[in-house]
Amino acid sequence: MITLTNIKKVYNPKKANEFEALHGVSCDIKDGELVAIIGKSGAGKSTLLHILACIDSYQDGEYRIDDTLVKGLSERKYARIRNEKIGMVMQDFALVEDFTALENVMIPLNFSKKKIKGKKEKALAALKAVGIEDLAKKPCNKLSGGQKQRVAIARAIVNEPSMILADEPTGALDTKTSSEIMELFKSLNEQGRTVVIVTHDPKVAEQCQRVIEISDGEIVGGNE
Numbered sequence: 001m002i003t004l005t006n007i008k009k010v011y012n013p014k015k016a017n018e019f020e021a022l023h024g025v026s027c028d029i030k031d032g033e034l035v036a037i038i039g040k041s042g043a044g045k046s047t048l049l050h051i052l053a054c055i056d057s058y059q060d061g062e063y064r065i066d067d068t069l070v071k072g073l074s075e076r077k078y079a080r081i082r083n084e085k086i087g088m089v090m091q092d093f094a095l096v097e098d099f100t101a102l103e104n105v106m107i108p109l110n111f112s113k114k115k116i117k118g119k120k121e122k123a124l125a126a127l128k129a130v131g132i133e134d135l136a137k138k139p140c141n142k143l144s145g146g147q148k149q150r151v152a153i154a155r156a157i158v159n160e161p162s163m164i165l166a167d168e169p170t171g172a173l174d175t176k177t178s179s180e181i182m183e184l185f186k187s188l189n190e191q192g193r194t195v196v197i198v199t200h201d202p203k204v205a206e207q208c209q210r211v212i213e214i215s216d217g218e219i220v221g222g223n224e
């Protein structure tokens with residue numbers, strides 16, 4: 001369960017270019033929900049997703065994952081939450097281009113503080129789950145956009161996080177690949193994972209159980 005209470009995000013605080021990107025956002029996301037976040041460019045969608053992913057901080061309010069208050073923690077604790085609870089799919093894939101698909105998927109396993117047995121098998125299982133185990137040994141710079149997106153999703157799920165966050169995961173894909181990727185997110189959700197997808201695409205949003213709309217740093221719809 002995720003609870004955001006009155007979250008304010010200010011970029012460049014106390015500087016001439018100070019900018020408040022979130023003006024007090026509150027919302028709950030329950031375990032197992034499939035949620036879309038929509039809104040115009042610059043509305044604050046990525047800002048919100050980065051806070052949810054524990055890769056960016058906020059100035060005011062509270063963010064809780066289950067019973068943990070995500071605020072003012074040590075870098076080690078943030079890293080641990082990210083590694084154990086969250087799988088993040090970035091809009092531009094953020095893959096290491098000259099690593100193979102398998103090597104990319106192994107990155108979070110190699111970062112983990114816990115001793116993980118059978119890393120390669122786990123990474124192969126994640127690639128299989130997204131339907132590209134046959135591409136394991138291919139360098140990512142030789143893959144298509146849809147294949148890269150699948151590698152990015154495999155990397156996000158390899159640690160079996162309870163929550164998957166995706167920023168415009170279908171933004172760069174053609175219609176057919178986009179609907180295949182959406183099927184993949186839906187099946188991950190059906191397996192019990194919480195999935196939050198930032199999207200511009202109404203076709204993606206309408207497949208989600210709930211659509212949260214952000215406008216100018218505020219939630220304007222979908223928050224029941």
Ligand SMILES: Nc1ncnc2c1ncn2[C@@H]1O[C@H](COP(=O)(O)OP(=O)(O)OP(=O)(O)O)[C@@H](O)[C@H]1O
Nearest residue numbers: 011012019021039040041042043044045046047048
């Ligand atoms: N690092 C930053 N420093 C200063 N301002 C920023 C920074 N990142 C984002 N902003 C500003 O915060 C606002 C929200 O940005 P954000 O990236 O969250 O928008 P978005 O809804 O994801 O837009 P898009 O659909 O174009 O990706 C924008 O006005 C943006 O210019």
Ligand SMILES: [Mg+2]
Nearest residue numbers: 045046047167
């Ligand atoms: Mg964005």
